[in-house]
Amino acid sequence: MTEHEWDRKLGIRTAGTITGIYQSAHYNRYEATPYTGLDHLFNKGGIEPSGGFVDFGSGKGRVPFFVHDRFGVRATGVEMSGHLYQEALENQAGYLARTKQKSGSVRFLRCLAEEYEVEPDDSVFYFFNPFSVQIFMTVAGRILKSAEAKPRPVTLILYFPTSDYTEFADRTFERILEVPVPELYEKNSNERFLVYRKE
Numbered sequence: 001m002t003e004h005e006w007d008r009k010l011g012i013r014t015a016g017t018i019t020g021i022y023q024s025a026h027y028n029r030y031e032a033t034p035y036t037g038l039d040h041l042f043n044k045g046g047i048e049p050s051g052g053f054v055d056f057g058s059g060k061g062r063v064p065f066f067v068h069d070r071f072g073v074r075a076t077g078v079e080m081s082g083h084l085y086q087e088a089l090e091n092q093a094g095y096l097a098r099t100k101q102k103s104g105s106v107r108f109l110r111c112l113a114e115e116y117e118v119e120p121d122d123s124v125f126y127f128f129n130p131f132s133v134q135i136f137m138t139v140a141g142r143i144l145k146s147a148e149a150k151p152r153p154v155t156l157i158l159y160f161p162t163s164d165y166t167e168f169a170d171r172t173f174e175r176i177l178e179v180p181v182p183e184l185y186e187k188n189s190n191e192r193f194l195v196y197r198k199e
Helices: 003-010 035-044 062-071 082-099 133-149 163-172
Strands: 052-056 075-079 106-110 122-127 154-159 174-180 192-198
Touching (some): 003 062, 075 082
Antiparallel strands (some): 174 192
């Protein structure tokens, strides 16, 4: 399916790239993860979220909608941009109307990632280079602190990872999987998912 066909299936509009929203060197532009990559990751990667799923820098909400549609778990999008947050809420209305799901199963919060209060059942965390490695380290620290307070395995999924992200993640978590995105990886070796776990 094409990007637009996936969007139509879910009742949302998430295609495109937006620049100029963030006025800081610590936050990156909005660009949605390719559906083909998500489909391949969850088909081939053996990842099946069972607790809460959190997407940091969720933009218009593509990943939370995709994960909720596929697994039926609570999916949370954390987004700092008011503009993108509003678009995610509009997409939520379309998604809920299309899927007839109860509200609350997919939610969006407008806040900085480093201020997100990790829920006791959040277990899978998704990052598509939304911010600097300094913020990533802070967020990862909050995830680990939550997992100490309520012991559980936590999984981090990095898409298009930078060397700063991978160096920190390799020191802090166990890398369990690398999933190249078909057709894209051959053109750019950054088109891959790295999956990390902490038991």
